[in-house]
Amino acid sequence: MEFNLLGPLEIVGENGLLVTPSRLKERVLLALLLVNAGQAVSAAEITDTLWGSTPPASAQANLYSYVASIRRGLQSGSAPGAARVRTAGAGYLLDAAPAEIDALRFERLTGDGTRLLHDNRPVDAVLRLEAALQLWRGRALMDLTTTPDIFKLEIARLDDLRLVALEHLTEARIEAGQADQAAVEAAALAQGHPTRERLWYLLMLARFRAGRQAEALAAYQQAYRALERELGLRPGDQLRELQQRILAGIPDTASKQTRLTPPDGDRPHQPLTSAALLVGRDRELELLTTWHAAATGPTFTGLPLLAVTGPPGVGKTALAVHWARSVSDCYPDGQILIDLRGYSTQAPTSTHEALTQLLVSLGVNTNDIPSEAHAATALYRSSISQRRVLIILDNAAHAGQVRELLPGTPGTLVLATSRNRLSGLVAADTATRLSIGELTTRESIAILGGIAGQHRIEENSAAAHELARLCNGLPLALRIAAANLHNNHYQGVADYARRVADDVHLRALSLEDDESFGVRSAFDLSYQRLSPPGQRAFRVLGLLKDRRFGVRLVANLLGDAPDQTQQALTELVAEHLVTREAEDRFAIDGLIRRYAVMRSRDASQPVRELRSVQNG
Numbered sequence: 001m002e003f004n005l006l007g008p009l010e011i012v013g014e015n016g017l018l019v020t021p022s023r024l025k026e027r028v029l030l031a032l033l034l035v036n037a038g039q040a041v042s043a044a045e046i047t048d049t050l051w052g053s054t055p056p057a058s059a060q061a062n063l064y065s066y067v068a069s070i071r072r073g074l075q076s077g078s079a080p081g082a083a084r085v086r087t088a089g090a091g092y093l094l095d096a097a098p099a100e101i102d103a104l105r106f107e108r109l110t111g112d113g114t115r116l117l118h119d120n121r122p123v124d125a126v127l128r129l130e131a132a133l134q135l136w137r138g139r140a141l142m143d144l145t146t147t148p149d150i151f152k153l154e155i156a157r158l159d160d161l162r163l164v165a166l167e168h169l170t171e172a173r174i175e176a177g178q179a180d181q182a183a184v185e186a187a188a189l190a191q192g193h194p195t196r197e198r199l200w201y202l203l204m205l206a207r208f209r210a211g212r213q214a215e216a217l218a219a220y221q222q223a224y225r226a227l228e229r230e231l232g233l234r235p236g237d238q239l240r241e242l243q244q245r246i247l248a249g250i251p252d253t254a255s256k257q258t259r260l261t262p263p264d265g266d267r268p269h270q271p272l273t274s275a276a277l278l279v280g281r282d283r284e285l286e287l288l289t290t291w292h293a294a295a296t297g298p299t300f301t302g303l304p305l306l307a308v309t310g311p312p313g314v315g316k317t318a319l320a321v322h323w324a325r326s327v328s329d330c331y332p333d334g335q336i337l338i339d340l341r342g343y344s345t346q347a348p349t350s351t352h353e354a355l356t357q358l359l360v361s362l363g364v365n366t367n368d369i370p371s372e373a374h375a376a377t378a379l380y381r382s383s384i385s386q387r388r389v390l391i392i393l394d395n396a397a398h399a400g401q402v403r404e405l406l407p408g409t410p411g412t413l414v415l416a417t418s419r420n421r422l423s424g425l426v427a428a429d430t431a432t433r434l435s436i437g438e439l440t441t442r443e444s445i446a447i448l449g450g451i452a453g454q455h456r457i458e459e460n461s462a463a464a465h466e467l468a469r470l471c472n473g474l475p476l477a478l479r480i481a482a483a484n485l486h487n488n489h490y491q492g493v494a495d496y497a498r499r500v501a502d503d504v505h506l507r508a509l510s511l512e513d514d515e516s517f518g519v520r521s522a523f524d525l526s527y528q529r530l531s532p533p534g535q536r537a538f539r540v541l542g543l544l545k546d547r548r549f550g551v552r553l554v555a556n557l558l559g560d561a562p563d564q565t566q567q568a569l570t571e572l573v574a575e576h577l578v579t580r581e582a583e584d585r586f587a588i589d590g591l592i593r594r595y596a597v598m599r600s601r602d603a604s605q606p607v608r609e610l611r612s613v614q615n616g
Contacts, residue, residue: 001074001084003034004102006158007137009144011074019073024144025050026066031141033085033094035154037101040088049150067092102135103158109135110165117168122175129169136162163193170202179209190219194226197236204242211318214476214483215451216246217511222487279450279475280443281319284436288323291432292413296330303406304413305431307422311576311592312343312522313476314436316417317394324390324415331413333387336361338405342397343419343525351404355380358391358405373404381408388412397529399424419526421574435576438473438590441465447475451482456493463494470500472590477509477519484511505598506591523595526575533560537568538577541588542600551584 002012009027011020021027032041032049046063047055056062067085074084086093098104113128140158141151166189173182183206190199200223207216220235220243227233235243288306295304308320321337328335338357340349355376359369362383370376389412396402396418402425406414416422416431425431439447445468449457457464471477485496499508510518530538540557541549555565569586572578578588588596 001096001100002102003037003096003100004135004137005031005034006102006106006135006140008142010137013074021070021073023066023069025062026070028144029063029066030070030094031144031151033092034096034101035151037094037096037104040091040093042089042091044090045150046091103140106132106135106158106165107161110161110168113165113172114168117172117175120175122172125172126169126176126178129165129172132165133162133169163189163196167198167202170199170206174202174206174209179206182206183210183212183215187219190223194223195230197223197227197239200226200235201238201242204239204246208242208246212451212479213246214479214511214517215486217243217517218483218487220246221511279446280439281315281322281436284319284434285323285326287434289326291434292327292330295432296413301410302430303410305406305425305429306413306415307402307425307431307433308415308417308436309419309421309433309576310436311474312419312526313474313519314438315475316419316436318475319436320392320394320415320417324392327413328390331388331390333389334361335390335392337392337394339394340396340401342395342401343529344395345525348397348401351401352376354393354405359383362387362389377404380405384412385409386411391415392417396420396422398422399429403429419576421576423574439475439478440473441468444468444471444473444478447478448482448485451479452485452493456485460493463492463497467493467497467500470497471509474519474591476522477591480509480511480518484508504594504601506595509591519591520595520598523592526577527595527599530575530577531568531571533564533568534571534575537565538572538596539600541572541578541593542596542598544588547589547593548581548585548587550586 001014002010004010004012009020009031010018011030013019021030028050029046032046043060043063047059050063051059071083071085084095086095098108109128109132113125113132116122116125116128140155144151166185170182170186170189173179173185183203186199186203186206190196190203193199200219203219204216204223207213207219220239223235223239227235291306292304294300295302295306308316310316324335336358338349338354340354342348352371352373355373356366356369358380359376360366362380364379364383368379370379384407391405391407391412391414393402393405393414393416396416398418398420399422402414402416402418402422406429416425421435422431422433426433445457445464448464448468467481468478471481481496481500485491485493496508503509506518506520506523510520527535527538537554537558540554543557544553551562551566551569554569555562558565560568566584569578569580573580573586577592578586581587
């Protein structure tokens with residue numbers, strides 16, 4: 001038989017028919033016996049449960065009648081001769097195997113799933129925990145409309161176990177690569193239990209692993225407000241550390257830093273996950289696959305080295321990581337991702353620091369790593385020489401930062417991402433460069449719909465297309481815009497698009513709860529890396545009425561020689577802040593042009609004077 005407590009009380013006989021008592025008192029009695037299955041429950045306890053402190057004079061006779069009725073019902077659903085409810089001393093006992101009671105099956109499956117998760121078997125853990133949670137049909141014993149106190153503790157215990165199981169399932173989904181589904185489930189849970197920090201953490205982590213960085217940061221702000229409102233507390237260390245990791249742009253390489261040890265020795269393994277959502281990029285993915293086939297073919301003798309470059313916020317890391325996952329099986333000795341912090345609020349990763357990370361990932365003890373960079377380089381190249389490893393050097397500042405970390409022999413694939421064009425790697429190290437640009441309108445709308453809600457975007461199609469245009473196909477801007485719409489359901493798409501259009505300081509394209517994360521902040525990191533002549537030239541571009549311009553026009557405005565201006569503009573091209581259309585013709589577009597306008601307003605006195613000249 002099946003005795004089901006996780007929802008309305010339900011008894012299913014061996015013939016598949018329901019044999020649940022219809023009278024409330026009988027259901028309460030049967031539930032009491034099930035909660036104590038295999039143990040005797042005294043008549044006094046039963047009487048107190050059914051009638052409280054003032055039982056009727058007929059209580060004992062009624063109890064006999066209820067027990068007899070339950071026995072008949074269970075007998076009709078069981079094999080002949082089965083006796084489920086027995087007299088035991090001065091009370092009664094219900095015989096049921098643990099496998100027959102859904103609450104006990106739930107606890108067993110939950111325990112199995114939790115152990116599998118701790119044993120780093122997340123896929124198996126998901127299956128067990130899903131099976132456990134599928135047993136629930138509503139709140140436990142939800143049809144006992146006048147719930148006796150004796151059941152309240154049991155219902156609360158089961159509810160808490162269910163919530164813990166849901167947390168474990170969310171964590172298992174994240175570790176199993178099901179981050180999108182985990183994010184959906186965690187969002188609903190966090191809203192229902194706003195003071196449970198673990199749920200907010202899992203929601204942030206799931207969105208981060210799913211590439212929904214803006215939404216992950218929005219979840220932190222929701223957690224902050226909920227904890228402050230409900231408890232007068234601020235988020236704990238775990239939530240704050242994750243927020244800082246996201247804000248710093250550190251690609252998520254999994255919280256556990258899993259290392260796998262195959263029979264033939266140690267290998268580095270970092271689950272390749274990204275902090276950005278990949279939408280579209282079919283052409284780029286096809287080009288990467290074609291390049292990889294050639295670079296690993298029998299006639300290729302060099303080091304497979306690819307530079308993925310593009311402007312800030314365009315999704316370089318997302319593309320590199322997404323594609324790297326597809327070829328990771330070709331590199332059986334592992335995968336390593338190093339953040340070089342070339343464009344970051346933190347100091348760039350030094351050569352020795354990066355070499356240390358690489359050597360530790362390759363299994364070298366930290367005590368054995370030389371303190372001199374050249375000796376560490378030699379050890380690194382000898383350690384990796386006989387291995388096939390996939391390395392992503394993310395967020396490089398310049399070609400030299402990558403060159404110091406290249407293996408000395410072929411066999412390892414190296415992907416470098418940067419806002420810089422990394423021309424030195426192309427010229428001197430036979431790297432192949434893939435520069436990526438803005439998304440199409442269709443892809444931009446897909447990002448907006450995926451975050452803000454497809455129904456909402458479709459209902460406001462014209463406004464959504466205008467917002468996509470204003471975001472200039474930049475994934476970072478699109479994700480932030482969609483996150484702001486998602487977080488403010490009362491705000492219309494058209495109203496928000498107007499805000500973006502009218503905002504000269506680009507504040508509308510930052511998270512509304514945290515202006516430090518936004519398009520302007522991302523552009524600031526590129527601007528701050530420019531030389532003084534490069535910064536000055538960039539500010540002057542904000543004064544131009546036309547997006548296209550020549551060297552002479554800019555040189556005249558700056559009062560510099562054409563060759564000096566050409567050098568400054570070449571620097572801007574190298575940083576993907578302007579595009580070169582011909583030898584001496586350039587263009588500046590979209591959000592970067594708006595950023596230049598903003599910078600020109602903050603410019604020094606000489607450039608302010610130029611503005612008055614330009615405006616006639």
